Amino acid sequence: EAQVTQNPRYLITVTGKKLTVTCSQNMNHEYMSWYRxxxxxxxxxxxxxxxxxxxxxxxVPEGYKxxxxxxxxxxxxxxxxxxxxxSLYFCASSLGSGGYTQYFxxxxxxxxx
Amino acid sequence: xxSVTQLGSHVSVSxxxxxxxxxxxxxxxxxxxxxxxxxxxxxLQLLLKYTTGATLVKGINGFEAEFKKSETSFHLxxxxxxxxxxxxxxxxxSLDNDMRFxxxxxxxxxP
Numbered sequence: 115e116a117q118v119t120q121n122p123r124y125l126i127t128v129t130g131k132k133l134t135v136t137c138s139q140n141m142n143h144e145y146m147s148w149y150r151x152x153x154x155x156x157x158x159x160x161x162x163x164x165x166x167x168x169x170x171x172x173x174v175p176e177g178y179k180x181x182x183x184x185x186x187x188x189x190x191x192x193x194x195x196x197x198x199x200x201s202l203y204f205c206a207s208s209l210g211s212g213g214y215t216q217y218f219x220x221x222x223x224x225x226x227x
Numbered sequence: 228x229x230s231v232t233q234l235g236s237h238v239s240v241s242x243x244x245x246x247x248x249x250x251x252x253x254x255x256x257x258x259x260x261x262x263x264x265x266x267x268x269x270x271l272q273l274l275l276k277y278t279t280g281a282t283l284v285k286g287i288n289g290f291e292a293e294f295k296k297s298e299t300s301f302h303l304x305x306x307x308x309x310x311x312x313x314x315x316x317x318x319x320x321s322l323d324n325d326m327r328f329x330x331x332x333x334x335x336x337x338p
Contacts, residue, residue, distance in 0.1 A: 118270075147326070149328075154236065154330055155330055156231075156233075156317060156328040156329050156330040156331045157271075157317065157319075157328040158328070159325055159326060159327075162324060162325065164324060170324065172325060173325075173327075204270055204271070206271075211321065211323065211324040211325075211326075212259055212278075212321055212322070212323070212324075213259040213276065213278035213279075213321065215261075215273045215276065216271075216273075216326065218263075218270035218271045218272070219270055220269065220270050221268075221269075221270055
């Protein structure tokens with residue numbers, strides 16, 4: 115089954131404790147992206163990747179890191195989480211940017227205390 | 228940079244009534260336009276999209292949207308609402324390598 119998977123689905127952590135949210139897709143997509151969803155703000159793009167070893171900042175990259183060492187994986191790293199990073203995070207993938215349909219993972223709900 | 232405005236954070240309709248969700252965009256050139264739907268506790272899935280060609284786009288579940296360049300709009304409609312349409316709907320624009328989403332409209336369908 116074609117899908118985007120994220121782990122963990124739920125995470126409660128404390129300020130400053132490094133964490134990684136994994137994202138994997140099995141559709142051989144070149145483009146992958148991370149978003150955060152906050153009430154009243156919709157989805158905002160954190161980082162995106164056009165291909166392996168090619169990443170770029172989205173609208174709200176501060177406090178986040180990403181890497182793209184393999185085509186299928188695009189982990190999101192919070193090296194020192196803060197309470198303002200409490201949010202619902204989505205990973206998405208597509209064949210490319212522009213007019214291509216993005217396929218979304220199920221989301222990761224992160225709470226930083 | 229492009230941006231998206233969705234008018235109305237909440238829309239409530241009766242079952243069988245017309246659904247109209249409004250989306251306006253700002254872009255220096257015509258962008259790619261999307262409507263995504265999010266059901267409770269799920270990720271987003273594509274309803275429909277406009278890339279090129281016919282400006283009236285038909286999507287899944289009876290939804291359609293019309294790209295109007297002169298009005299910079301891409302409103303989503305469905306002639307007759309069903310209870311299963313209750314969800315949050317997001318309009319999005321894409322140009323170059325990034326995608327911008329609107330704030331979302333939560334659709335409630337009353338029996």
